[in-house]
Amino acid sequence: MRLLSALVSVVILASTVTTFAASGKPPPPQRVDIPQASGVLHGLLYKPDGNGPFATVIALHGCSGLEHGGQIQPRYRDWTERLLKAGNAVLFPDSYGSRSAGQQCQPKQRKIHARRERIADIRAAQQWLIHQSWVLHDRIGLLGWDSGASAVLWAVRPQLAPAGRHDDFRSAVALYPNCRIASRLGWSARVPTLVLVGADDDLSSPSACRQMVDNARGRSALARIIVYPNAHHGFDRANVPLHLVAGRHGHIGTNPGGRVDSQKQVAAWLSR
Numbered sequence: 056m057r058l059l060s061a062l063v064s065v066v067i068l069a070s071t072v073t074t075f076a077a078s079g080k081p082p083p084p085q086r087v088d089i090p091q092a093s094g095v096l097h098g099l100l101y102k103p104d105g106n107g108p109f110a111t112v113i114a115l116h117g118c119s120g121l122e123h124g125g126q127i128q129p130r131y132r133d134w135t136e137r138l139l140k141a142g143n144a145v146l147f148p149d150s151y152g153s154r155s156a157g158q159q160c161q162p163k164q165r166k167i168h169a170r171r172e173r174i175a176d177i178r179a180a181q182q183w184l185i186h187q188s189w190v191l192h193d194r195i196g197l198l199g200w201d202s203g204a205s206a207v208l209w210a211v212r213p214q215l216a217p218a219g220r221h222d223d224f225r226s227a228v229a230l231y232p233n234c235r236i237a238s239r240l241g242w243s244a245r246v247p248t249l250v251l252v253g254a255d256d257d258l259s260s261p262s263a264c265r266q267m268v269d270n271a272r273g274r275s276a277l278a279r280i281i282v283y284p285n286a287h288h289g290f291d292r293a294n295v296p297l298h299l300v301a302g303r304h305g306h307i308g309t310n311p312g313g314r315v316d317s318q319k320q321v322a323a324w325l326s327r
Contacts, residue, residue: 082139084127089148091179093172098180099127099147101135107189110225111144112196112325113180115173115203118160120151130200130292134321141322143196146184148176150203159202161302169233173206174215185222196325197227201259201288204232204250208267211244211276226327230317231259231288238267243275249324250279251317253286258305281320283313291317 084099099121103109114131121127127135131147138145150173151159159165167173177197184190199207207229209215217223226247234242234250250268252261261282268280283290287297290310297308 084147087146087183089179089183091175093175095153096176096179097149097153099149101139101145102189103139103142103144107144108191109142109144109189110194110196110325111146111184111190112138112198113177113184114138114145114147115177115197115199115206116147116150117199117201117203119158119201121147121149122152130289133293134198134291137318137322138325141326143325144190146180148180150176160300169202169205170209173203174209177206177210178217181217181224193222194225195222196225198230198321198325199228199232200230200291201232204229205234205237208232208234208237208242208244208248208250211246211248213243213245216245226324228321228324230291231256232264233259234264234267235260238263238270241270242267243271244278245276247277247324247327248279249281249320251281251283251291251313251320253288253290253310253313254282254284255286256288256305258288258300258303258307281316283310283316286310286313290314 084101087098087100089096089098116131135145150167154167156167159167181195184195185192197207197210207227211227224246228249230251231253250264252259252264254261265280268278271278287306287308289295289307290313292309295309297306300307
């Protein structure tokens with residue numbers, strides 16, 4: 056534990072932190088460096104006011120990365136505000152920035168995979184959190200989008216249960232993951248897992264996600280899927296007109312109904 060603490064550096068991004076309650080905006084994040092076997096995993100950490108301990112969410116960004124121009128992407132900032140207001144701390148491992156990689160959305164760009172590198176990142180983040188005094192160790196959850204959601208699905212499989220006696224994840228949520236491989240490999244979960252996907256998602260596969268969850272019944276922890284009518288990939292984003300994504304042969308856009316309901320579903324699921 057002492058070695059781990061010595062290896063971890065935390066840099067406060069602002070010298071003065073305005074309280075979340077007073078400003079209505081999330082406090083600036085702390086940049087954290089988390090040691091792992093392959094090097095250092097960078098991340099952004101948001102904490103509510105006070106000393107905790109806090110329920111904590113490990114949040115996994117999608118294929119376009121965590122930050123643009125040195126700022127967290129609006130989708131993740133939006134979700135962070137909601138999670139903080141509910142009393143959660145939020146840790147975003149930066150899987151791409153930590154490896155000096157750009158976007159991983161197109162097949163020819165993919166060098167960082169949900170089933171390998173991102174699983175390693177989840178494990179490293181979990182181990183780091185377990186050694187933090189401000190964390191409720193039995194209330195660490197997972198939340199992911201797109202390729203990050205696919206990583207969540209792999210991370211909760213029974214085959215990847217943590218060794219030893221430390222606490223496992225409390226629950227997990229995957230927003231529009233790619234379920235095609237998982238559905239063929241007999242996926243199941245060891246912790247309660249919620250999948251949210253749009254019925255018209257032509258980047259992920261709603262039918263594969265439904266099949267994956269249906270096939271897990273009877274041999275899995277609680278797994279539930281919600282399919283939003285007329286919704287596409289990225290339905291939870293704010294004010295994004297539906298459009299074709301260059302190079303991906305699919306669409307992204309806001310679905311107001313799916314956005315509002317997903318916010319309620321995620322809050323309820325992570326507070327289980």
